[in-house]
Amino acid sequence: MASHSQKSGHYFVPSSASYSVMLSAGVLSLLSGFVFNMNNFAAGKWMMIFGISVVLAMIFKWMASVVNESEGGMYTKWEDKSFRMGMITFIASEVAFFTAFFGALFFIRIIALPELASFDPEFTLYKGFTGAWPSAGPGGVVLGKTYEVAKFTPMAAWGLPAINTLLLLTSGVTVTWAHWGLLKNNRKQLIIGLFLTVLLGIAFLICQAMEYHHAYTEMGLTLGAGAYGATFFMLTGFHGFHVLLGTLMLIVILLRSIKGHFTAANHFGFEGVAWYWHFVDVVWLGLFVFVYWL
């Protein structure tokens, strides 16, 4: 606990931050615009565009000042430890977020569908419904709207998804290889490793885009395809969004490495992104097993 810098007793407290007020204003514009947009008000789109621009600009400025402080030598081991603990806690909260969607998947498969299929055959609304997974539900009228059961082909595990698994697992190796390079002060290895990781991330995203296109155009698998469609697209979609964020973060780290940032002793920025990337990797393994395979 009592690290060296703590004995000297000075912890870096940034003097002021106007980003967060602006960032919050951007978030307000973005989200209220989203609500208006979903409820068919024309102004919504423009509020969203304005909001997202402010949000991106503020994130950029915020991160820039953190990078400058880091390169300016303002952070000691003490601050570094705070960042590490903060990142771990943040990733834990992300795990909890995915837990909600995995929980929904398991609940629907193990509890909800068998129950829908187990009503007394004489009185059931859902005649002939077996509840076998993959399922788009028994169909019927709910809230006054008729839902015709979607006809779809489930996504097979051993095509594109298996390639995607390979891509992500390889990218986990390359980012670790880059880390070894950084620790040995081998900048070339660091930069090549990061570059390969970024490429693999982009390749994954392209494969997933192809998979989605295929699902929508040829397999009848859409967001509206009952429980299977909903859990499939929400789980893989949120994961894909996290891969996108991770890839953007990796690109930033790659550019910083090319500029000569990070030392063998001080590189939280690199490690935070690497941890995030491994987290995304692990979530994918869960997806591959429970969404695609089983």
Added chain:
Amino acid sequence: MSTKAAIHHDEHHDHPKGMKHWFTTTNHKDIGTMYLIFSLIMFFVGGIMILGVRAELFQPGLQLMKPEFYNQLIGSHALIMIFAALMPAATGFANWMIPLQIGAPDMALPRINNWGFWLLPVAATLLILPFILALFGVGDGGAATGWTLYAPLSVQGGMGVDFAIFAIHILGVSSVLGSINVIVTIFNMRAPGMTLMKMPLFAWGWLITAFLLVATIPVLAGAVTMLLTDRHFGTHFFDAAGGGDPILFQHLFWFFGHPEVYILLLPVWGFMPQILQTFSRKPIFGYKAQVFSLIAIGILSLVVWAHHFLTAGMPVPALLYFMYSTMSISLPLAVLFFCWIANIWKGALTFETPMLFAIGWIILFGIGGLTGLVLADVAADAQYHHSYFVVAHFHYTLFVGGIMGIMAGVYYWLPKMTGHMYNEKLGKLHFWLTAISFNLTFLPQFFVGLAGMPRRIPDYALQFAEFNAISSVGAFILGLSQLLFLYNIIACARGGKKATDKVWEGAEGLEWTLSSPPPYHSFSKQPTIK
């Protein structure tokens, strides 16, 4: 280089002045103050909403408002009180007091701290905006679903539900950011020698709260995201025709919702022993037992969620499991209660306002806890469920356990924060008015609930009229007496008798070693704890 200059400036900056600094501050005390002020404002906003409800319920029949508007009011009242009044108050105290209590120079992540606060006005705007828009004929007002947003009602609801969903997202982000900060601060910023088992109980309570928030808030975010896609993007998470299940929403919601109860209470359980210690002039009784009980309650709170919908239909083994696990929470909670009582036992007691609130809190919160045991009973719950008995129960736990606890904390720490003593006479008057009118409001609700009056209905059968009239009168007295609280705080902030550094004769802990008010940068040199 400008960065260098900015960094140089930081090393020497003193207490900044002016309005602008409130928007940009990274100081834990400034941010704590903003949290507390925000909480106080939203406490009155949520209070006014529920006074509208009580006015409607004063007599049977529909007097003042349409049922839809009534539903919007109760839903927004709960969301505002829980997310915008109670949680920010606890976070405000965490910001103010945890660094002082553990001897830290500031919170560990000051910018994150600042953003965590500034997300709250965004969320409050999202909650209140639909009401204002409805005045101009846009949309149909707030979410008319109650704070639980149960599907399928919330899938059918109007634009207000969308606003509520995003408000919950933002409140969630804010709480997770705050929690990350508390966890990192406690693990990384303690003064040398301040081991975990020497740490003040308030920090312990908050540490467990922070872990619960990190574990459960994202699940709620996931649940309302599914709600959003069910509403607008054609998914079938909560729709049996597509293979989904409305009960799934209840599981996800209460997986968050039950720990949320303890998220609101654990910080209060943390500082309450410190208040009892101060005014009993006796050391904290059973420190270790209390720490382990807090941890046990935190863990148990994650595995009991389904007792909130025992009547929704579940297999018998599941019912039994949720009944027994829920009841087992009363074991560590009883340990806490006996520790609090033992702390007062044979103490040299004085009854300043914080102590009055603390003792009233133990008694009334005890009623809340015991009525919870009744509700956990599967067989009995069939009668109590969704009745006013539940409303009375959770106001005994959340109004007393949460709000009155926070009030005890406000009176306890206000002299330390402002450097002035508050008006003791007004404080005592505020306590007695609050305690009496609270019971006048909620005690009758146990009776009407037992007799079968359902929650969330703007009209009721004639036989409930007297009790409801009493309840409404109590609610208005309760609401009005909070103006004393407001006045006392403002008067105290503006001036009054100077507070000493220690403020209270029996006060123990690092925060009382600093001046009142503490210097802008509290521990630039960390103290060493023996």
